Amino acid sequence: MLDHRDRLDRIFQALADGTRRDMVERLVSGPASVSELAGSHSMTLQAVMQHLKVLEACGLVRTEKVGRVRTCAVQPDGLRLAEAWLSGRRTGWENRLDRLGELLEPDS
Amino acid sequence: MLDHRDRLDRIFQALADGTRRDMVERLVSGPASVSELAGSHSMTLQAVMQHLKVLEACGLVRTEKVGRVRTCAVQPDGLRLAEAWLSGRRTGWENRLDRLGELLEPDS
DNA sequence: CCCATACTCAAGCAATCACTTGACTGTTGG
DNA sequence: CCAACAGTCAAGTGATTGCTTGAGTATGGG
Numbered sequence: 001m002l003d004h005r006d007r008l009d010r011i012f013q014a015l016a017d018g019t020r021r022d023m024v025e026r027l028v029s030g031p032a033s034v035s036e037l038a039g040s041h042s043m044t045l046q047a048v049m050q051h052l053k054v055l056e057a058c059g060l061v062r063t064e065k066v067g068r069v070r071t072c073a074v075q076p077d078g079l080r081l082a083e084a085w086l087s088g089r090r091t092g093w094e095n096r097l098d099r100l101g102e103l104l105e106p107d108s
Numbered sequence: 109m110l111d112h113r114d115r116l117d118r119i120f121q122a123l124a125d126g127t128r129r130d131m132v133e134r135l136v137s138g139p140a141s142v143s144e145l146a147g148s149h150s151m152t153l154q155a156v157m158q159h160l161k162v163l164e165a166c167g168l169v170r171t172e173k174v175g176r177v178r179t180c181a182v183q184p185d186g187l188r189l190a191e192a193w194l195s196g197r198r199t200g201w202e203n204r205l206d207r208l209g210e211l212l213e214p215d216s
Numbered sequence: 217c218c219c220a221t222a223c224t225c226a227a228g229c230a231a232t233c234a235c236t237t238g239a240c241t242g243t244t245g246g
Numbered sequence: 247c248c249a250a251c252a253g254t255c256a257a258g259t260g261a262t263t264g265c266t267t268g269a270g271t272a273t274g275g276g
Contacts, residue, residue, distance in 0.1 A: 005126050012124035016233085018113050021193075028200040035252060045253075047235055053232095068243040068252045079198050085129070086191040092136040093184050118238070143222065155265055162263095176222050176273040181261085 010058035011082050019043075020051050024060060024074055063095040118166035119190050127151070128159050132182055139181040147159060 013024040038048040060078040063070050122128055127152040146156040168186040171178050
């Protein structure tokens with residue numbers, strides 16, 4: 001199974017590519033087929049499929065094939081997971097700054 | 109210079125590695141030297157330095173050398189940038205769900 | 217002055233990445 | 247039925263990653 005750490009690895013890795021970010025950007029505004037996703041990018045359909053596979057493997061996107069068309073949609077919990085990690089670090093940082101502030105100005 | 113898109117690429121790429129996430133995790137609780145950062149990880153100092161270089165290149169971490177010790181600290185705007193992208197997508201998704209909800213239940 | 221400390225530079229290596237080309241499979245409108 | 251359409255499998259390639267080993271270069275306490 002995919003533990004939390006490994007999942008974060010894959011999610012951030014997936015988001016580290018502009019093409020893939022474009023794809024999730026497109027998908028937040030509604031589902032799309034593979035060809036639709038490929039349309040906006042100047043690369044082969046196969047390349048787009050490979051990006052899609054990365055997005056699906058880390059759970060950022062869910063896809064389902066009906067007939068001959070595969071429909072893709074965002075699965076938002078992946079985004080939330082990454083966001084949670086970041087906001088956790090940020091608040092850690094802010095708390096530390098607060099403690100420093102109290103040290104410098106103990107009468108607050 | 110590093111445009112916004114490229115910066116995001118690098119930041120997410122940097123965060124896509126557990127070792128590097130551990131390093132920023134350590135650094136949010138306060139500055140540390142390279143050796144201190146290396147201490148907790150079972151890899152060579154050189155490897156840690158290379159991770160540090162990645163973190164510095166994307167602006168997640170700032171370092172400064174005084175005497176023979178290089179001190180590292182988090183630079184929080186990088187974290188904020190990544191968090192902003194994620195929350196932007198998430199709210200995009202949520203707004204879409206809201207619109208769908210209104211369609212299904214127009215009297216709300 | 218000298219040796220341990222704290223990095224730093226460079227090269228090399230196996231694995232992974234982001235593509236490509238080419239050949240194929242299943243689906244569907246006419 | 248059959249052609250165009252939507253997607254898939256496989257293999258190859260050049261670049262990048264995450265390490266390693268080995269050999270430096272400053273600094274600074276005693």
